[in-house]
Amino acid sequence: MPVQTAAPRIEVKASAPPPTAGGKAKVAVRGLDFFYGRVQALHGISLEIPERIVMAFIGPSGCGKSTFLRTLNRMNDVIPGTRVGGQVLIDDHDIYAPGTDVVELRRRVGMVFQKSNPFPKSIFDNVAYGLRINKVTSSSSELAGRVEEALKDAALWNEVKDRLKTSALSLSGGQQQRLCIARALAIRPEVLLMDEPASALDPIATSKIEELIFDLKKQYTIVIVTHNMQQAARVSDTTAFFLLGKLIEVNATEKMFTAPNEKLTEDYITGRFG
Amino acid sequence: MTANYGNADRMRRATSALMTTLTALCTVLAVCALLIILSHIAWQGIGSLNFQFLIDRPRPVGEGGGIGNAILGSLVLLLISSAFGLPLGICVGVYLAEIGRGRLGGAVRFIVDTLTGIPSIVTGVFIYAILVIPMKHFSALAGGVALALIMIPIVARTTEEMLKLVPHSMREGALALGAPQWRTILGVVIPAAAPGIATGAMLAIARVSGETAPLLFTAFGSRFFPRSLNEPIASLTVQIYNYAISPYDEWHAQAWAATLVLMTLVLGINIIVRFLTRKKF
Numbered sequence: 001m002p003v004q005t006a007a008p009r010i011e012v013k014a015s016a017p018p019p020t021a022g023g024k025a026k027v028a029v030r031g032l033d034f035f036y037g038r039v040q041a042l043h044g045i046s047l048e049i050p051e052r053i054v055m056a057f058i059g060p061s062g063c064g065k066s067t068f069l070r071t072l073n074r075m076n077d078v079i080p081g082t083r084v085g086g087q088v089l090i091d092d093h094d095i096y097a098p099g100t101d102v103v104e105l106r107r108r109v110g111m112v113f114q115k116s117n118p119f120p121k122s123i124f125d126n127v128a129y130g131l132r133i134n135k136v137t138s139s140s141s142e143l144a145g146r147v148e149e150a151l152k153d154a155a156l157w158n159e160v161k162d163r164l165k166t167s168a169l170s171l172s173g174g175q176q177q178r179l180c181i182a183r184a185l186a187i188r189p190e191v192l193l194m195d196e197p198a199s200a201l202d203p204i205a206t207s208k209i210e211e212l213i214f215d216l217k218k219q220y221t222i223v224i225v226t227h228n229m230q231q232a233a234r235v236s237d238t239t240a241f242f243l244l245g246k247l248i249e250v251n252a253t254e255k256m257f258t259a260p261n262e263k264l265t266e267d268y269i270t271g272r273f274g
Numbered sequence: 275m276t277a278n279y280g281n282a283d284r285m286r287r288a289t290s291a292l293m294t295t296l297t298a299l300c301t302v303l304a305v306c307a308l309l310i311i312l313s314h315i316a317w318q319g320i321g322s323l324n325f326q327f328l329i330d331r332p333r334p335v336g337e338g339g340g341i342g343n344a345i346l347g348s349l350v351l352l353l354i355s356s357a358f359g360l361p362l363g364i365c366v367g368v369y370l371a372e373i374g375r376g377r378l379g380g381a382v383r384f385i386v387d388t389l390t391g392i393p394s395i396v397t398g399v400f401i402y403a404i405l406v407i408p409m410k411h412f413s414a415l416a417g418g419v420a421l422a423l424i425m426i427p428i429v430a431r432t433t434e435e436m437l438k439l440v441p442h443s444m445r446e447g448a449l450a451l452g453a454p455q456w457r458t459i460l461g462v463v464i465p466a467a468a469p470g471i472a473t474g475a476m477l478a479i480a481r482v483s484g485e486t487a488p489l490l491f492t493a494f495g496s497r498f499f500p501r502s503l504n505e506p507i508a509s510l511t512v513q514i515y516n517y518a519i520s521p522y523d524e525w526h527a528q529a530w531a532a533t534l535v536l537m538t539l540v541l542g543i544n545i546i547v548r549f550l551t552r553k554k555f
């Protein structure tokens with residue numbers, strides 16, 4: 001890649017725990033390498049994500065932040081020809097260890113995608129999907145309760161409570177995305193991964209999602225990939241900056257956007273490249 | 275604007291007009307051919323059509339008779355062939371679209387495509403050899419299997435194409451909720467593609483309901499109402515064929531009427547399936 005020569009040699013420091021971190025590390029990544037076929041997309045990423053915080057991943061397009069996010073619930077497994085090296089520990093258990101139950105992992109680590117992807121089912125059935133396949137609830141009233149709760153958590157309940165049986169595809173783009181968040185929340189994951197959840201939304205829908213993220217961090221550990229640095233600054237406690245498949249810096253968001261440790265971070269944030 | 279520019283503009287408009295006219299003309303020609311066939315059959319067939327004709331079985335020349343046994347036989351044959359052909363075809367399609375990657379998938383796809391091109395009479399002779407001869411008699415079952423064999427590749431390929439149209443993000447959505455692959459396919463991908471798959475199934479049913487050749491060697495035909503799947507069975511197409519090559523004017527007229535019934539039957543299947551699979555979401 002020609003860009004690689006333009007960037008100076010990068011010394012990646014094993015990052016100290018972020019100052020805002022309260023709890024222990026929920027997710028700990030050790031020396032993670034990732035390959036699409038012969039192309040290495042991630043180079044020796046090491047990172048800790050403490051419990052109940054929002055961590056934002058920023059960086060230019062193609063820097064590997066989405067790829068990295070997807071390694072945390074093994075969503076890359078479905079792409080043929082990919083390969084992983086290193087460790088991803090969730091609650092001290094390596095999710096790439098042989099014998100890991102991927103289905104169980106994805107229940108604990110939920111995901112919201114860049115493009116909202118509701119199933120062509122009713123609003124209710126969309127939210128109930130994860131509960132049904134995982135046989136979480138034992139009665140239909142319990143199921144209805146969990147669906148209502150998830151929709152309330154996703155701040156969508158008031159808009160859809162009178163039309164739960166209508167198609168999810170009849171919702172607006174912003175509502176569809178919140179429905180997908182509700183769907184992910186319904187099975188009460190421990191970690192919620194969000195891959196540019198607001199990139200296709202208008203400012204009003206975006207601010208709703210951001211408020212939602214702010215509320216959700218009381219209960220969940222949230223990792224959000226975003227292209228929008230203002231968004232990262234608004235919603236996150238900690239920010240990680242990626243460049244060319246390497247993790248450049250992890251820092252408290254406030255520090256990151258005012259006085260980053262790395263020159264590269266500063267250049268990116270001030271808009272000198274990317 | 276230069277004169278040259280205006281010329282190019284005129285040329286573009288002329289070409290556009292010419293092409294529009296050409297395509298419209300071709301459409302009119304194709305639709306006309308269809309309308310002529312349909313109206314001719316209706317015109318010729320409607321005369322011999324009455325209620326008795328629809329429920330009676332064939333009688334000797336001069337005594338009237340009907341095609342009730344053939345209608346029933348055709349429906350039975352379609353039912354047998356759908357029971358074998360649709361599930362098998364859909365499963366093959368799911369395999370091709372969702373599971374079979376690499377060489378094996380490519381080989382299966384090639385075989386399915388080849389199967390589509392096999393003349394239906396060959397299928398009939400094949401079933402004659404492997405089912406009819408060992409069983410020592412013609413049967414409805416053999417006829418149904420022959421038709422199923424014709425259905426499988428059609429259903430498989432349309433199912434595959436329809437499943438491929440389902441966006442990948444939908445599969446990821448289900449997988450990210452902890453759904454195993456089989457549940458993702460059954461619960462999300464197939465329902466999303468259901469109208470398309472049903473259309474494919476419908477096309478396959480419509481296609482085999484017009485088949486005559488594979489039935490000549492398998493279901494054979496019968497002048498009586500069907501009593502068991504293990505006996506020869508009448509079908510509209512074979513009945514039409516037998517009556518059409520007979521020397522009697524009365525039977526010719528009955529063949530036309532039977533053709534009209536067959537066409538209506540196919541149209542009816544089409545409408546029912548469309549209705550059942552209309553877009554709910």
